[in-house]
Amino acid sequence: MSAMSTNLDTQLEILLRGVEGVYAKEELAAKLKKSASTSGGGKPLRIKLGMDPTAPDIHLGHSVVLRKMRQFQDLGHTAVLIIGDYTAKIGDPTGRDSTRPVLDDVTIKANAQTYLDQAGKILDTTPGKIEVRHNSEWLAKLSFADVLRLTGQVTVQQMLHRENFKNRMTAGTEIMVSEFMYPLTQPYDSVVIEADVELGGTDQTFNNLMGRQLMDKQGMEKQVVMVMPILVGLDGTEKMSKSKGNYVALTDPPNEMFGKVMSIPDALMKNYFELLTDLPPERIVSLIDSNQTHPRDAKDVLGQAIVEAFHSSHAAREASEEFRRRFAEGQLPTDIEVKRVSTSPIGVLSLIVEVGFAPSNTEARRLVQQGAVSLDDEKITDPKTMLTIEGEKVLRVGKRRVCKVTR
Numbered sequence: 001m002s003a004m005s006t007n008l009d010t011q012l013e014i015l016l017r018g019v020e021g022v023y024a025k026e027e028l029a030a031k032l033k034k035s036a037s038t039s040g041g042g043k044p045l046r047i048k049l050g051m052d053p054t055a056p057d058i059h060l061g062h063s064v065v066l067r068k069m070r071q072f073q074d075l076g077h078t079a080v081l082i083i084g085d086y087t088a089k090i091g092d093p094t095g096r097d098s099t100r101p102v103l104d105d106v107t108i109k110a111n112a113q114t115y116l117d118q119a120g121k122i123l124d125t126t127p128g129k130i131e132v133r134h135n136s137e138w139l140a141k142l143s144f145a146d147v148l149r150l151t152g153q154v155t156v157q158q159m160l161h162r163e164n165f166k167n168r169m170t171a172g173t174e175i176m177v178s179e180f181m182y183p184l185t186q187p188y189d190s191v192v193i194e195a196d197v198e199l200g201g202t203d204q205t206f207n208n209l210m211g212r213q214l215m216d217k218q219g220m221e222k223q224v225v226m227v228m229p230i231l232v233g234l235d236g237t238e239k240m241s242k243s244k245g246n247y248v249a250l251t252d253p254p255n256e257m258f259g260k261v262m263s264i265p266d267a268l269m270k271n272y273f274e275l276l277t278d279l280p281p282e283r284i285v286s287l288i289d290s291n292q293t294h295p296r297d298a299k300d301v302l303g304q305a306i307v308e309a310f311h312s313s314h315a316a317r318e319a320s321e322e323f324r325r326r327f328a329e330g331q332l333p334t335d336i337e338v339k340r341v342s343t344s345p346i347g348v349l350s351l352i353v354e355v356g357f358a359p360s361n362t363e364a365r366r367l368v369q370q371g372a373v374s375l376d377d378e379k380i381t382d383p384k385t386m387l388t389i390e391g392e393k394v395l396r397v398g399k400r401r402v403c404k405v406t407r
Contacts (some may be wrong), residue, residue: 006047006075008033014071015226018064018201018274023209023225031196031224035077045077048195050135050186050222051119052084058118059247060306061231062238064275065199066122068228071245072197079123079130083112086136090182092406118250121310131193138192139185150184153217154210159183162206187211195223202227231275236265238398245359254311255333258319258399261303266295269302277305332394338404344389348373348380355405357397372398375405 006014012025012265022028023041035042049069050063058066069079088108116132123130142150159165159180168175183206190198190211199209208225215222230239233246240247248260264272273284277300287298300320325331339355346354352364352373365383367373373380374396375387392404 012077014075015068018228019068019226020162020201020229021205021225023212027222028197028224028226045072045196046080046194047072047077048080048082048190048193048198049200050082050084050087050189050198051115052088053108053115054088056111056114057242057249058115059240059242059249060276061201061233061247063250064228064231065201066119067136067276068199070122070124073124073129074296078128080193080195081116081123081130081132082193083115083132083134084186084189085109085112085134086139087182087186087189090178090185091112094106095391121250133189133193135189135192139188147181150188150214152179153214154184175311183207183210184214189250190223191215191218191220194220196221197224197226199226199228201230203230229271229275231404232268232271234264245363248306250310254307254315254319255322255335256400257310258303258307258316258323260307262296262299262323263399264299266290269295269298272302272306276309277302279305327399333402336402336404337395338392338406341389341405341407344407345386346389348375348385348387349383351395351405353391355395355403357395357401357403367397 008029012029015024015028016022019164021337031045035045047069049065069081072213073079085108088111090300112134160169165175165179187208187210189195191214195211195215198211200208205225205227208223208227212222212225232238232241233244234248235244235246238244238246242249248257254258261272270284270288273279273287277284279287287301300323303323304316304320307319326333341351341354348368349361349364351359352358352367358364358367368383368385371379371381377396378392380387389405390406392406394402395405396402
């Protein structure tokens with residue numbers, strides 16, 4: 001598929017699916033039309049997406065904008081993936097009520113490599129289809145005079161209009177001057193790479209629109225900004241985030257990925273189908289209608305679609321069968337892992353943390369108090385419980401986490 005072989009209305013239908021906002025739709029249509037026009041000297045559009053490598057993993061929430069970028073690639077346009085190795089040192093203040101910690105160069109470099117590897121699961125990495133740039137290429141070369149010129153293109157009032165800055169001002173929480181630099185340096189990337197379209201989540205709207213402003217100040221044709229909805233996490237309430245533990249990583253094994261998808265609240269299915277699959281709208285309507293499709297069967301379709309996207313159709317079918325066998329028939333997984341504990345007796349909280357089913361005693365205590373923990377099918381509800389591990393015992397934490405423990 002290419003822009004040359006796809007009419008404008010069809011392109012817009014594809015590209016606007018699931019999009020929260022476009023600034024501006026008529027500009028996008030004009031850019032697409034010009035790109036497809038050979039007589040007008042048309043050429044592929046440059047589609048920008050910036051990602052700061054602040055953590056080692058990409059999850060399904062990140063994949064929403066990456067999938068949109070892939071749609072542009074499939075229509076013949078060029079993806080320009082900006083690895084924000086320099087802006088990561090400043091820290092994006094978006095959604096923060098305090099200053100982000102500064103990352104060291106080693107961590108940033110390691111995270112950046114994992115981002116590239118994982119983004120390649122979605123994007124077309126064929127030469128000519130993608131440019132990968134690090135914004136240290138240009139930001140590290142700016143002189144102090146260059147920075148002053150850049151700051152002269154934005155007002156303090158604009159910065160304070162930003163919601164999280166406004167909230168912190170009201171609460172009396174400090175804002176570092178360096179944080180004002182992020183909504184300048186990240187948009188400056190658009191000027192340097194001459195972006196036609198910038199993609200981002202709704203939480204990046206301020207930064208991306210600032211890119212339009214900087215390009216206009218430079219006398220350039222302004223980029224179109226397309227923002228995607230924020231994917232809600234497995235808990236059904238908050239943004240998908242590794243720190244909140246409500247995420248599905250792109251590197252999750254098939255069975256774990258499928259099991260996590262099966263755990264989402266029914267109310268999220270429409271959002272997940274629209275943002276994470278290519279199923280036709282009419283098919284999605286029938287799947288999320290409980291009068292036509294049982295929610296469990298709809299989630300099975302969703303889980304298989306997501307596993308297939310990041311693994312294979314074979315892995316998706318096997319994950320579905322394994323989930324059905326384990327939970328519908330109450331059997332143990334075929335690949336159940338055996339983990340050795342350091343001591344016996346051992347406190348239930350220490351056991352849960354030691355086998356990796358919770359990141360801390362606090363989280364382990366919450367799971368116990370919720371009645372989510374059992375050993376050999378005997379539920380444990382007292383966080384102070386001491387357990388004697390003799391032979392092999394089956395530890396279950398929640399619906400998806402199970403292993404055998406032995407001394």
